[in-house]
Amino acid sequence: MSDVDVVVIGAGAAGLSAASRLGELGLSFRLVEAKGRIGGRTWTESSTFGVPFDRGGHWLHSADVNPLRFEADRLGFAYHQGYSPPSSRPLHLGRGWADAAGRQDSVEWVDATFEAVHALGRAGKDVAAIEAIDTVNRWYRLIRHWHEAISAFGPEEISTLDLFRYRDTDHNWPVVKGYGALVAALFAHVPVTLDAPVSAIDLTGPDVRVETAKGTIHARAVIVTCSTNVLAGGSIRFTPDLPPALGEALRAIPTGGANKVAFQFSRDVFGMEPTSYATFMDERDPARHALSYQIRPFGDDIAIAYLGGRFAEETEAAGEGAMIETARAGLVDMFGSAIMDHCITTTATGWCGDPHTLGAYSCAKPGEAHRRAVLGEPVHDRLFLAGEAVSPDWFSTVHGAYLTGMDAAQKIATMLP
Numbered sequence: 535m536s537d538v539d540v541v542v543i544g545a546g547a548a549g550l551s552a553a554s555r556l557g558e559l560g561l562s563f564r565l566v567e568a569k570g571r572i573g574g575r576t577w578t579e580s581s582t583f584g585v586p587f588d589r590g591g592h593w594l595h596s597a598d599v600n601p602l603r604f605e606a607d608r609l610g611f612a613y614h615q616g617y618s619p620p621s622s623r624p625l626h627l628g629r630g631w632a633d634a635a636g637r638q639d640s641v642e643w644v645d646a647t648f649e650a651v652h653a654l655g656r657a658g659k660d661v662a663a664i665e666a667i668d669t670v671n672r673w674y675r676l677i678r679h680w681h682e683a684i685s686a687f688g689p690e691e692i693s694t695l696d697l698f699r700y701r702d703t704d705h706n707w708p709v710v711k712g713y714g715a716l717v718a719a720l721f722a723h724v725p726v727t728l729d730a731p732v733s734a735i736d737l738t739g740p741d742v743r744v745e746t747a748k749g750t751i752h753a754r755a756v757i758v759t760c761s762t763n764v765l766a767g768g769s770i771r772f773t774p775d776l777p778p779a780l781g782e783a784l785r786a787i788p789t790g791g792a793n794k795v796a797f798q799f800s801r802d803v804f805g806m807e808p809t810s811y812a813t814f815m816d817e818r819d820p821a822r823h824a825l826s827y828q829i830r831p832f833g834d835d836i837a838i839a840y841l842g843g844r845f846a847e848e849t850e851a852a853g854e855g856a857m858i859e860t861a862r863a864g865l866v867d868m869f870g871s872a873i874m875d876h877c878i879t880t881t882a883t884g885w886c887g888d889p890h891t892l893g894a895y896s897c898a899k900p901g902e903a904h905r906r907a908v909l910g911e912p913v914h915d916r917l918f919l920a921g922e923a924v925s926p927d928w929f930s931t932v933h934g935a936y937l938t939g940m941d942a943a944q945k946i947a948t949m950l951p
C-alpha cells in the first residue's frame with residue numbers, strides 16, 4: 535500500500551516545481567530534501583552581507599522568454615534589465631585598462647570565435663569546442679573564461695552540439711531580491727521534509743521504496759532531481775541498478791565547476807554605475823586565468839568574482855583562502871590595493887565540494903550530446919529524472935530545471951493507472 539502517489543527527491547527548482555504541479559494535478563506527494571533548506575543551487579541569503587546574495591543562480595537567463603520572469607512580475611520581484619554582454623565590458627590587461635581599439639579587437643575575436651564554435655554544432659558536428667579556437671591568439675584566455683563560466687568546463691571538454699542546442703536569447707537579468715528568493719517565494723506553499731537525504735530507491739516491489747534519513751516512504755512513482763554528479767557518484771543506491779544507458783548518460787553529462795567570491799566594502803570604492811561588470815586578463819603573466827567581476831550589484835558596495843570550470847574546482851580544493859586571494863588579486867590589479875582598506879566582509883561559495891550538488895551545472899562531453907535525451911526517459915515507467923541536466927535546450931539554468939520538474943509531474947499524471 536503506497537503512502538503517497540509520488541516521492542520527489544530534492545527541493546531545488548525542479549523538485550519544487552514537480553511537487554507543486556503534482557498537487558495541482560490532484561496527486562499526493564512527499565518532497566524530501568537532504569539539506570536543511572530548500573532551493574538547491576538557487577540560494578539567496580542575507581546573513582553574510584545584510585543584503586541578498588545569490589550564492590547560486592542569479593540571472594534570469596533568456597529573460598524575455600523565461601517563464602520565471604513572468605512569475606517574478608506576478609510576485610513583484612524586480613530585476614535589472616541593463617545587462618551588458620561580456621564582450622562589451624571594461625577590460626583590464628594587468629598593466630592598465632584596454633583602450634577602445636584593444637576592447638574592440640577582443641570583442642570581435644571573441645564573438646567570431648563563439649560563432650565558429652556554434653557553426654560546428656549547427657553543422658551537426660559533436661566535437662570539442664576547442665577545435666574551433668585559436669589557442670595562441672592574444673585573447674584566448676578570455677574565451678576560455680567565458681566558456682568556463684557558461685558551460686562550467688573548459689573548451690576541450692565542451693560538446694559543440696550540446697552548446698549549440700542551448701537556447702539563449704541574450705537577455706540575462708539579475709533579480710534584485712535574489713533568484714533564490716524568487717524560487718522560494720513561488721513555492722512557499724509546497725510542504726518539504728528537510729534534512730532527509732535519500733540513501734536508496736528500490737523498484738523491485740509493487741511500490742517504489744524510498745529510504746530516507748527520516749524513514750521509508752512507499753509510493754507509486756518517484757521523481758529524482760539530484761545533479762548528474764550526485765547520481766553518478768552512487769550516494770543513492772538503486773535496485774535494480776539504473777539502466778546502463780542512463781548510467782552512461784550521467785557520466786557523459788557531468789556537473790562542472792562554478793563558484794563566486796564576493797567582497798563587501800564600507801563605501802563605494804569603484805566609482806562605477808550600479809550593476810556594472812569588469813573583466814581581467816593579465817598580459818604580464820600568461821599563467822594567470824582571466825576573471826570576470828560583477829561590480830556594485832544593484833548599487834550595493836559589493837564586488838563578485840566568477841570562477842568556472844576546472845579552475846573553479848581546483849581553487850575551491852585549495853581552500854577558501856586561495857579562492858579569496860585569487861579574486862582579490864584581480865580586484866587590486868584593476869582598482870588599486872587601497873580599496874582593500876575598505877573591505878569589510880568576504881565570502882566564497884563551494885559548489886564542487888558540496889556533497890548534494892558536486893558541481894554547479896551540466897555540460898555534455900564532446901561526442902556525447904545525444905545522451906542528454908536519455909536522461910529524460912522514464913525508468914520502468916516509475917522513475918523519472920528531472921533537473922537542469924534533463925532540459926534539452928535550457929540545461930544549466932534555473933528555468934530549465936523548473937520546466938523539467940513540471941514536465942515529469944505531467945508525465946506521471948498521464949502514466950499512472
Ligand SMILES: Cc1cc2nc3c(=O)[nH]c(=O)nc-3n(C[C@H](O)[C@H](O)[C@H](O)COP(=O)(O)OP(=O)(O)OC[C@H]3O[C@@H](n4cnc5c(N)ncnc54)[C@H](O)[C@@H]3O)c2cc1C
Nearest residue numbers: 544546547548568574575591592593732890921922931932
Ligand atoms: C555558482 C552558480 C551560479 C549559477 N548561475 C545561474 C544563473 O545565473 N542563472 C541560472 O538560470 N542558473 C544558474 N545556475 C544554475 C542553476 O542554479 C541550476 O541549474 C539549478 O538551480 C538546478 O536546479 P535543480 O533543481 O536541477 O537542482 P538542484 O538545485 O541541485 O536541486 C537538487 C536538490 O537535491 C538535493 N539532494 C541531493 N542529493 C539528495 C539526496 N540523496 N536526498 C535528498 N535530496 C538530495 C540537493 O540538496 C538539492 O537541493 C548557477 C549555479 C551555480 C552553482
